[in-house]
Amino acid sequence: MSNKFTFNYVKISYLVFFLFLLNICEVVASEVLNKARFDQFVAEIEQLKDNNPSKAFHELEKQIIHIHLLSIEQQLVFYKLQTELFVEQARYQQAQEIADEALKLARELSTPSIVTTELLYARGFSHESLGDYTSAREDYLNGFEIANSLKNQKFVATGLINLGALDYLMEKFDRALIMFNDALAIANKIQDSELLGFINTELGILYDYLNQKEKSLTFYQKAKQHYLDAGKNQYAYNTMRNIAQHYSSIEQYEKAIEAYKEVLADIDKISNNELIASVYVGLAWAHARKKNKNPEASYQYMRMASNYIEDAEQADIPINHALNQAYLFFELARFEDALLALDKASEYMEPYQNSNHRAVANNAKLDLLYLKGELHYQLKQYKKASDAQNALIEFVTHLLKKSNVDEVEDLRMRYESQQADIEKQLLQQKESVQALMLSETQRTVESRQWFIVFFGIVALMLGWILIKIASGQRKLLHATRTDSLTGVANRRHIIEQVEKAFLAATQQGTPLSLFMVDVDDFKKINDQCGHKVGDQVLTRIALIGQALMRETDTFGRYGGEEFIAVLPGVASTQVNTIAERLRKQVAESRWKHNSSATVTLSIGVVSLNQGNYTSSQALLKKADQLLYKAKHQGKDKVFCDE
Known part of the structure; x- marks a missing residue:
């Protein structure tokens, strides 16, 4: 009896041990990321991003130690997912750091990858959110160029939307509308729900800026439905917040409250604290301004908002929140509390007075001084x-x-x-x-x-x-x-800029480059397609050229079909790349009058270096000569000053 018991005990022990080993193997197999199961892992993360971002982020964090087991292409996808999740959580500094590392790794690829475009767009949005519009535009343009070379229409459209959003932030609404219309045409053609959600959201924001409220609401509602169709719930929440803000702006506060509460119903699924904070702020104002005011609810909602902005990275968020608190307290006749909130706003503003966020601080200071006067009078x-x-x-x-x-x-x-x-x-x-x-x-x-x-x-x-x-x-x-047709600098202003830049460069010993552009066979375009089409071609070239410029550069129409770009501080090695980029983007553009038509440019590039030119006129003359050489060597070329 004893032997039988011992035998059975041993059998059970072996069985338990075997099951334990099997379980361990399954755990290891499920937890260790490798090349074989990478695609499945990415699909799971993409799904979690939309429904449970916190879990998606946690899963990525767990697998970071296994990233060395992946190919370079797979590592880039992994970093892209990380970057996007940081962006969606409004953790822009960390998003930049991850994207920086990933883009260094991308240089090891033998051919361009659309993942590189996605990383550039994500980093660009981080720059934009932190107020660095120059770096944002550079990333957006670089990403757009890769997408264009790969003929990936979805990401070409995404690049146009990103650039258009920068334009409306800088109050260049006409350019933004051109960009958005081109992107909308692509989105409608390929019928991508996420892309349609994106473009309709941005059109809603643009028309809100233009105070066309009905159009704005229509675009927001379309965006919400497209995002839901695409399963992009996080983006849908953001659009629902925009709809609520729209209702508040037209004083339909009950509708606004209903829309805000629809967002908060899924608060556990929202990973972006800044979005949640803005919803609570919106609720506070709606309750303060509706017909049957609810001061206590307003106060409580504003307190809740404070819990979600402590780690905000965008320069304007803590400043605007403190001002929002002050204005709300003023409306609730809590004047001493309002003054304390203004002191907090002033404290937040201080670091930005002499930085890239100076505009944020200036606007806030106007609000602060106005309200301070009102508060002291009431007291x-x-x-x-x-x-x-x-x-x-x-x-x-x-x-x-x-x-x-x-x-x-x-x-x-x-x-x-x-x-x-x-x-x-x-x-x-x-x-x-x-x-x-x-x-x-x-x-x-x-x-x-x-x-x-x-x-x-x-x-x-x-x-x-x-x-x-x-x-x-x-x-x-x-x-x-300004040139009335194209919206860029006119001949008079461009000559002034050349003279000004030449004087500064010679006095300071800094480089200066410029290039002169001529549209090849432009007379044929006018003769065969009409002057209206010719004007459209010039306007589109001006738009592309302007988009390639930095804040300190000038792109203008010199006359007829000629343009000039003035680039202070840019050496000859850099300007050639910029001129070539312009030539390439125009050559690869599709034209509404004829989708198969090709428009090309001839470009003459010249650089000031160690006093090689004695006047700005000499610089312009040399650029014109180089342009003439480009024309006579077959057109569609960039000819540089040797």
Whole structure:
């Protein structure tokens, strides 16, 4: 009996041990990432990205130790997934770091890969979100060029959308619309739901900027449905937030609250804290402004929002949140709390006063000074209220002078009388405020109300005059510098820029390059297709050329079918690449009048180096000669200064 028991015990022990080993093997097989199961792993992560981003991120983190087992192409895909998840979580610095490493690895590929385009787009969006538009445009253009060379229509369209979004952020709405329309045509042709969601979202934002609310809402609703059809739930939540904000902007607060709550119903599935914070802020404002106000709900929602912005990386988010808090407290008559929130906003603004985010800080400062004046007045701190209002007026005047001092010198005489009127009104404003302050403690409630009305009217008049003059200056300046057909710099302005850049380069000993562009056989295009098509060709070339330029560069129409690009600080080794990129992109473009037609460019490139040219005119003349050589050596060429 004892032997039988021992025998059975041994058998059971072996069986348990065998099952244990089998289980271990299964765990190892399921957990260790390798080439064989990589495609399946990617499919699983893509699905988790849409439904459970946190789990997707966790799975990637677990497998990072096995990445050396993968091929270079597979490693790039792995890094791309990581980068995209960081972006979707608004962790832009980390997204940049991963993308940087991946793009270094991509150089080892023998042929271009569309994954490289995806990495460039993701890094570009990180740059854009952190306010570095120049780096963002460079990444978007590089990604677009790869997609174009691989004839991948989806990512060509994505590149156009990215570039268009940058344009509307810089208030170049006409260029953004051209980009978006081209992208929409591709999206409709290939019927990709995710791409259709993307383009409709951006069109919604653009039309919101243009204050065309009905069109904006239509695009948002289409975007939401396309994203849901594509299974891209995270993007759908973002679009639902946009719809809610739209309803708030047209004062339909109950609809806004309903839309915001639809997003929050799936809060556990949302990985982007900034999105959640913006939803809570939206709910706070909707409850504060709806017909039956709910101050307590507003306050609680704003507190909830604060929990989600602590680690925000975008420069404007903590600043705007503090300002939102201050404005909400003001509306709820919690004036002391509002002042504390303004102090917080001021603290957040400080690092950005002299950085790439200066515009963010300037806009915030305008809001801060205005609200500070209102708050001090409500608290009967009239001296502080006056100081804040005077500071606001001085700051507005400073911004206007600073933005126009270099640009409107040639228009200054036209506005001297109007500027004198402004100074007079500023003086009167200050005198009126001081006079009112001296007797404020003896005023009745009625006289204080009169003070508000009077002060408000004068401030509004002053603001209106300042805006009118600034607007007039900008419009006239734009008209005198811009080619009416293409929207780029005209001949007069381009010559001024060449002279200015030449003088700076010779004085500072820095490089300067420029290239002259001519459209090959342009007369044939006009003769065979008509002048309307010819104008469209010139406009498209101008758009492509302008998109290749940095903030410090100038691309303009020199006359007829000729263009010039001026690139300060760019050496001969770099400018050739840029000119070749322009030639290639135009040659590979598809034209609406004839999809099989080809438009080519001849380009003459010249660089200033160690005093090799004595004047800007000599530089232009040499570029023209090199352009002539390119024409006579077969056209569709870039001819460089040796």
